[in-house]
Amino acid sequence: MRVLLVEDDAVLAEGIARALRAENFAVDVAANGEDGGHLGATELYDVAILDLGLPKRDGLSVLRDWRGAARDMPVLILTARDGWSEKVEGFKAGADDYLTKPFRIEEVVMRLRALVRRAAGHASARVTCGPLAFDAQLGTFERDGLPLKLTAFEWRVLSQLMLRREVVIERADLIERVYEGDADVDSNSIEVIIGRLRRKIGAEMIETVRGRGYRLTAGA
């Protein structure tokens, strides 16, 4: 899962980014409204965290621009503004969730996961595919009821496949949502990760659709 974090306070941004990476999120950080607006408009993200009081451009106008340009990734507003009128404004501008500072990082993680899950069309937290089960709220995988140990990259890839199971995910789309913006991406590395995942969950579960991408399937 790739997150865009737009937050101007460097200490807070760094702390959130570290906590999210520890939870297997890929995090891009923008320190002002202009950069954040640009990243959100041009890159693929599963979810964005948007501060409202930002230098250069206000968070609300950034959000309105995204929505105006049909950028529909879920957006969590994370702000010090805690008035109900401000919350109404935020949601009217196109926010999907609203959290006020200070916050517990666990709460942020939970809400991000819930936003991504709901955006993928899952009403319940538990997503299954054959013997594979994903608790989208806790971020844990099970195979045949046993916990699955995954590296961060494996988790990112598998969660993408799991949330859109039985659907072909373009290879480029997958790469965008797995690596952070400034990462050096080896064109073969996604194949390496897919190979490792196949060994862990069973080769037949991940289908390679030649020339397009990958599909997680229960083999129906």
Place this chain on the structure above:
Amino acid sequence: MSLRGRLLLIAAASTLTALLFAGFAIGHVLERFVMRGLDDRLDAQVQVLARAVRPDGSIDPARAIDLPDFGVPGSGWAWRIDGPAGHRTSAAGAPEAMTSPAIEGPIEPPGDTMRGPRHGPRPGGDDIRPGEIDGPSGQRLHARETVVATAVGPVTIAAFGPRRVVAAPLREALLPLLVSLAILGIGLGLATFVQLRIGLHPLVRLRAALAEVRAGRSSHVPADQPEELAGIVGELNALIDQNEAGLAAARRHVSNLAHGMKTPLAALALKLGETGRDPDGSLAAMVAEVDARVRHHLGRARAATPAGRSRARTGLAQAVADLAGVLDRLHADRPVAFAPSIPHDLMLAVDAQDLDEMLGNLLDNAYRHARSGVSITATVEAAMAAIRIEDDGPGLSAAAMGEALVPGQRLDEAGDGYGFGLSIVQELAELNGGTVTLGRSARPGWGLEVTLTLPHAP
């Protein structure tokens, strides 16, 4: 002392002074007028007697006659002639003592201004001197006296008349004068009173206009004032603007301070959350405490909106719909069915932001404590709208309800949950002329019912 009092006092003092002056002046003129009559009679007697004095100083008894009244004993009318060659008095006698000092030296011949017919040496008008003496029977007498030069020396001629003949007509003239002056005084007093009432009425109106501003029913004092007040009203309106701007700036500063503290606070909380930094959670609790205080004072600063709330018109249904959109997403994973039942045209005389704040807090409480349902209904009773928010959660115990809304004990130290939100809601409701009451929902199995009454804007 009041302005009206000052003006009344000044007007009363000057009217009284003017009336007293007029009284004395007119009285004096009247007295002189009446006295002139007495003087004329006495002078006539003196002149008759002056003709009775012969150049050798002897008195011609045939010519020393009494004019009318002078012969009546005890009437106070009398005369006397005193000279070296003899004395003579009126038939009724005459007082012994003369008030005029003895005249020494030769008497100048009568001047041209002498009144009456000329005949031998006789006094002129200017030579006749006035005087006052006490008569033999104790009555006050008015005297006219002159000195006639003769061969043997000066002869003094004096005539006396009773003062009371002056007093009676004087009294008769003064009584109506005083009555008219008194009526004039009362009239002037009334005129002053009416003048003050009408003249000072703009001040009364100004006070009422200021009270309207203070009550929030108008933003400024109307500018169409009398010329003398226009300057004051201009200054007052400028002061009101300045006050409002100052308050807005202060609120902005509090808000900036609060918001500015929250980001570092969030960073601090995040750092403390890293493993090993805050093993027993006490530091995180302190951060939560700081946050609660910041939020409390931010809420209060937000509530301290200046006058003007009651002029606001806010649609309840729209505000609830907006908030429902927020709450449904904030509580997206809770299966809460929200059932608003609000007349679509119900308007409240409440600031839009205040209404959001009150309803947001109450509905958020309801969502958080509800098992599956939250309802909001509104009814209009007279000038107030009653908004009922119910949830099917566990509700509050009677003791907790009592504590939550005790005035003055506004759960300042309370953290999250019912307490914080409710104290702010109550403050905002009161500022907007409304109330908050807690109770149990009448629906079976439902919990808390919060009733928010707010002024209805017809």
